[in-house]
Structures are given as C-alpha cells and as structure tokens.
Amino acid sequence: MAKIEKILCAVDFSEHSPHVADYAATLARAFGAKVLCLYVAPSLSEYLGFHVPPSSIENFVGEIVAGADTTMEEFVAKRFEGVACTGKVLTGYAAEEILAAVKSEKADLLVMGTHGRKGIDRILFGSVAEKVVKSAPCPVLTIRPEPAGK
Numbered sequence: 812m813a814k815i816e817k818i819l820c821a822v823d824f825s826e827h828s829p830h831v832a833d834y835a836a837t838l839a840r841a842f843g844a845k846v847l848c849l850y851v852a853p854s855l856s857e858y859l860g861f862h863v864p865p866s867s868i869e870n871f872v873g874e875i876v877a878g879a880d881t882t883m884e885e886f887v888a889k890r891f892e893g894v895a896c897t898g899k900v901l902t903g904y905a906a907e908e909i910l911a912a913v914k915s916e917k918a919d920l921l922v923m924g925t926h927g928r929k930g931i932d933r934i935l936f937g938s939v940a941e942k943v944v945k946s947a948p949c950p951v952l953t954i955r956p957e958p959a960g961k
C-alpha cells in the first residue's frame with residue numbers, strides 16, 4: 812500500500828485555494844500525514860531590463876513576500892485546523908519552485924489547483940499544473956476550480 816506521510820499543498824491564494832486546501836487537509840487527516848502548504852511569489856527578475864531600478868523590484872518583491880507570509884499564517888490556521896501543517900513562502904517561477912520543494916521536502920503527494928483555462932488563455936498563460944504534473948517525482952492530485960454557485 813502506498814505510504815503518504817508528507818503532503819505538499821501548493822496554493823496561489825486565489826478564491827480557489829481554500830478548496831485545494833480542503834482536499835489536502837482531508838487526505839492528511841485520513842493518512843495521518845503532515846502538510847507543507849506552499850505559496851510561490853513571482854520574482855519579477857524578468858523585468859530588470861525595462862528601465863526599472865533593481866532596488867525598486869527588490870523592494871516590491873519584499874513587500875509581496877512579507878504580505879504573503881502573513882496571509883500564509885492566517886490561511887494555515889484557518890484551513891488546516893487539527894492537521895500538522897507548516898506554511899512556506901518562496902520566490903521564483905512557480906512550477907520550478909514547486910518541483911524543487913517536492914524533492915527537497917521528500918513529499919509523497921502533491922495537491923495543487925488548476926485554473927481551468929482553455930483555448931487562447933491556456934496558450935498565452937501556460938499551465939503551472941501541467942508543467943508540474945509532467946515532471947513531478949510523486950503523484951499529483953490536481954483540483955479544478957469549483958463551479959460558481961456550488
């Protein structure tokens with residue numbers, strides 16, 4: 812039987828993140844697993860060549876991370892009650908950071924949301940979930956957004 816001792820739950824703090832966290836928390840309770848809840852803030856380093864001073868970008872990213880740390884504490888307290896869960900905020904490209912965290916944390920399962928984009932939106936914005944699923948060293952449970960009114 813598969814052993815699930817550590818679940819990595821990747822969230823983006825969108826309105827769908829609580830739904831994703833509910834799945835991770837339910838699975839953690841069922842398996843007696845620990846959870847690492849992860850948010851990846853964008854690094855914005857790709858904008859350094861656009862006549863924006865590096866210090867401005869660093870300050871802005873620093874503010875995003877500080878706000879995300881506070882949001883993460885509140886999110887974990889509210890969504891993972893009764894579950895051994897820690898929150899972590901990283902900076903970088905979401906797919907790469909999620910995959911690196913899965914490996915470094917030795918996660919047995921990754922739970923993450925999808926945005927459910929289709930057509931041109933998917934082509935333009937790509938899919939973090941798709942990139943992660945293709946490369947993850949562990950099983951990945953993807954949670955589609957809940958339909959409106961559910």
